[in-house]
Amino acid sequence: MAAISRAIRACAAAGSRRSMASSAKEVAAAGARAAAAVARRGREREREEDGRRVQWVFLGCPGVGKGTYASRLSQMLRVPHIATGDLVRDALASPGPFSEQLAEIVNNGKLVSDEIIINLLSKRLEEGAEKGELGFILDGFPRTIRQAEILEGVTDIDLVINLKLREEALLAKCLGRRMCSQCGGNFNVASIDMEGENGGPRMYMPPLLPPPQCESKLITRPDDTEEVVKERLRVYHDLCEPVEDFYRARGKLLEFNLPGGIPESWPKLLQALNLDPGNERSAAA
Ligand SMILES: Nc1ncnc2c1ncn2[C@@H]1O[C@H](COP(=O)(O)OP(=O)(O)O)[C@@H](O)[C@H]1O
Numbered sequence: 120m121a122a123i124s125r126a127i128r129a130c131a132a133a134g135s136r137r138s139m140a141s142s143a144k145e146v147a148a149a150g151a152r153a154a155a156a157v158a159r160r161g162r163e164r165e166r167e168e169d170g171r172r173v174q175w176v177f178l179g180c181p182g183v184g185k186g187t188y189a190s191r192l193s194q195m196l197r198v199p200h201i202a203t204g205d206l207v208r209d210a211l212a213s214p215g216p217f218s219e220q221l222a223e224i225v226n227n228g229k230l231v232s233d234e235i236i237i238n239l240l241s242k243r244l245e246e247g248a249e250k251g252e253l254g255f256i257l258d259g260f261p262r263t264i265r266q267a268e269i270l271e272g273v274t275d276i277d278l279v280i281n282l283k284l285r286e287e288a289l290l291a292k293c294l295g296r297r298m299c300s301q302c303g304g305n306f307n308v309a310s311i312d313m314e315g316e317n318g319g320p321r322m323y324m325p326p327l328l329p330p331p332q333c334e335s336k337l338i339t340r341p342d343d344t345e346e347v348v349k350e351r352l353r354v355y356h357d358l359c360e361p362v363e364d365f366y367r368a369r370g371k372l373l374e375f376n377l378p379g380g381i382p383e384s385w386p387k388l389l390q391a392l393n394l395d396p397g398n399e400r401s402a403a404a
Pocket residue numbers: 180181182203204205207224225228229230231232233236258259260261262263266342351
C-alpha cells in the first residue's frame with residue numbers, strides 16, 4: 120500500500136498520461152468481461168492468502184448511496200472504506216488558506232484538482248499502510264479520466280461497482296441527507312415513492328430516520344442545496360461518466376441499478392457480487 124501511494128504521487132507529479140483504449144471491439148467485449156468480474160471473487164480469496172484483500176472502486180452520481188453500500192461492504196470484507204469526499208471535508212475542517220480555497224470549489228459543486236485529491240488520497244493510503252491495511256474500497260475516486268489512468272497505472276483494481284438510480288430520486292436523496300453533528304451518523308429524511316418507469320415496479324425508498332438522541336443535532340452538508348446538487352450532477356455527467364466507460368472498456372465495471380431502499384437493495388447487491396450474506400453476520404459479530 121505504501122508503494123501504491125508513492126507511485127500515485129509520482130505519476131501525478133509527472134503528469135503521466137496513458138492512452139485510453141476504447142475501440143468498438145473492446146466495448147463489445149465489455150459485457151463478457153464484466154461477467155468475469157464475478158469469477159474474480161474466487162481469486163480474491165487467493166489474494167487474501169497472499170496478504171492482499173479486495174481493491175474495489177464505487178462509482179455513481181451524488182446521492183446514489185455509494186457511501187452507504189461501500190461502508191457496509193468494507194466491514195464485511197475487512198478493508199477500509201476510503202471516501203475522497205470525507206478526506207476533502209476533513210481538510211476543510213482545518214482552518215487556513217488551503218481550506219478556504221477548497222471550500223470555494225466544493226461549495227460550488229466543482230471538483231477539486233487532480234493534484235490536491237491525489238495528495239489527500241496518497242497520504243491516507245500511507246497512513247493505512249503503516250497500520251497494516253491490506254486492501255480498500257474507494258468511494259468517489261477516480262472521478263476524472265486522469266485520476267483513473269493514474270490509479271490503473273499503479274495498482275490492480277479488481278472490480279468497479281457502478282451504482283445507478285433515477286435522476287429525480289438522486290436530487291431528493293441529496294436534499295434529504297442529514298448528519299448527526301455529535302456521533303457522525305448519516306441519515307436521510309427523504310421518503311421516495313415513485314411510479315415505475317416504462318411499466319416497471321414502483322420505487323420506494325423509505326427515510327432513514329435518526330434515533331431520538333440525534334434528532335436535535337442534525338446538520339446538512341453545505342453542498343447539498345438544490346443549486347449545488349444540480350451542478351454536481353452536471354459535473355458528474357461531464358467528467359465522471361467517461362470514467363465508467365474507461366472501466367467498462369477494461370471489463371471491470373459491474374452496473375447495479377438500485378431497486379429501492381437499503382432493505383431491498385442490499386441483499387440484491389450481495390447477490391450480484393456473489394457474496395454470501397453469512398459473511399455479513401460473521402463480520403458484524
Ligand atoms: N476524486 C475527486 N476528485 C475531485 N474532487 C473530489 C473527488 N472526491 C471528492 N471531491 C470533492 O469533494 C466533494 C464531495 O465529494 P463526495 O462526498 O464524494 O460527494 P458526492 O455526494 O457528490 O458523491 C465533491 O463535490 C468534490 O468537490
